[in-house]
Amino acid sequence: GAGVSQSPSNKVTEKGKDVELRCDPISGHTALYWYRQSLGQGLEFLIYFQGNSAPDKSGLPSDRFSAERTGGSVSTLTIQRTQQEDSAVYLCASSLGVDQPQHFGDGTRLSIL
Amino acid sequence: QKEVEQNSGPLSVPEGAIASLNCTYSDRVSQSFFWYRQYSGKSPELIMSIYSNGDKEDGRFTAQLNKASQYVSLLIRDSQPSDSATYLCAVTGSQGNLIFGKGTKLSVKP
Numbered sequence: 001g002a003g004v005s006q007s008p009s010n011k012v013t014e015k016g017k018d019v020e021l022r023c024d025p026i027s028g029h030t031a032l033y034w035y036r037q038s039l040g041q042g043l044e045f046l047i048y049f050q051g052n053s054a055p056d057k058s059g060l061p062s063d064r065f066s067a068e069r070t071g072g073s074v075s076t077l078t079i080q081r082t083q084q085e086d087s088a089v090y091l092c093a094s095s096l097g098v099d100q101p102q103h104f105g106d107g108t109r110l111s112i113l
Numbered sequence: 114q115k116e117v118e119q120n121s122g123p124l125s126v127p128e129g130a131i132a133s134l135n136c137t138y139s140d141r142v143s144q145s146f147f148w149y150r151q152y153s154g155k156s157p158e159l160i161m162s163i164y165s166n167g168d169k170e171d172g173r174f175t176a177q178l179n180k181a182s183q184y185v186s187l188l189i190r191d192s193q194p195s196d197s198a199t200y201l202c203a204v205t206g207s208q209g210n211l212i213f214g215k216g217t218k219l220s221v222k223p
Contacts, residue, residue: 031209033210033211035213041215042201042213042214042215042216043157043201043211043213045206045210045211045212048208048209048210050209056208056209056210058208059210089156091156091157093211098205098209099144099145099164099205099209100145101147101159101162102147102159102203102211103159104156104157104158105156106155106156107156
């Protein structure tokens with residue numbers, strides 16, 4: 001399909017383990033965003049990549065969270081030493097650029113035991 | 114702190130009625146406004162975007178923007194049970210990300 005692709009769709013891991021979440025944006029979209037949505041809550045902005053510019057990391061909740069985007073396309077969100085409060089759905093979105101509509105992937109449901 | 118405010122609902126309307134969803138935002142420099150629909154357990158789906166003052170119609174949906182009042186709304190005409198979902202208002206922030214409201218839950222009763 002031509003939409004935003006995220007993997008894995010579900011991830012269950014033990015507290016203290018590291019996890020990597022992957023996002024493959026829509027082809028040609030220069031902007032890529034990561035959000036987090038806890039159960040019954042709104043969307044929380046995490047990080048934003050625009051082209052080759054330095055990412056806006058202002059939404060990352062702690063230094064355990066990091067993200068990279070290789071070749072201006074695929075992005076990986078890494079959470080180190082996971083905690084139970086990290087349990088949430090992690091959503092990736094992409095857009096043609098700033099101020100353009102963002103299109104979301106199906107998300108990764110992360111559960112920390 | 115830039116904010117987007119929505120009535121959490123639930124908003125309940127009978128089938129065939131007009132559903133009116135409202136949103137206010139705090140950042141006067143915001144330029145782009147979006148409405149997303151989110152079904153339970155699913156990711157947000159874009160349904161409308163609006164960039165200038167006035168109304169924008171797309172099928173049964175009409176988005177209305179008033180930048181002076183910092184107000185954006187979504188009207189759904191001839192509401193159907195399949196419209197039952199949470200509707201998220203989103204506004205672009207200064208960093209280019211979207212700032213989302215917490216959403217209004219809409220229930221359309223047959």
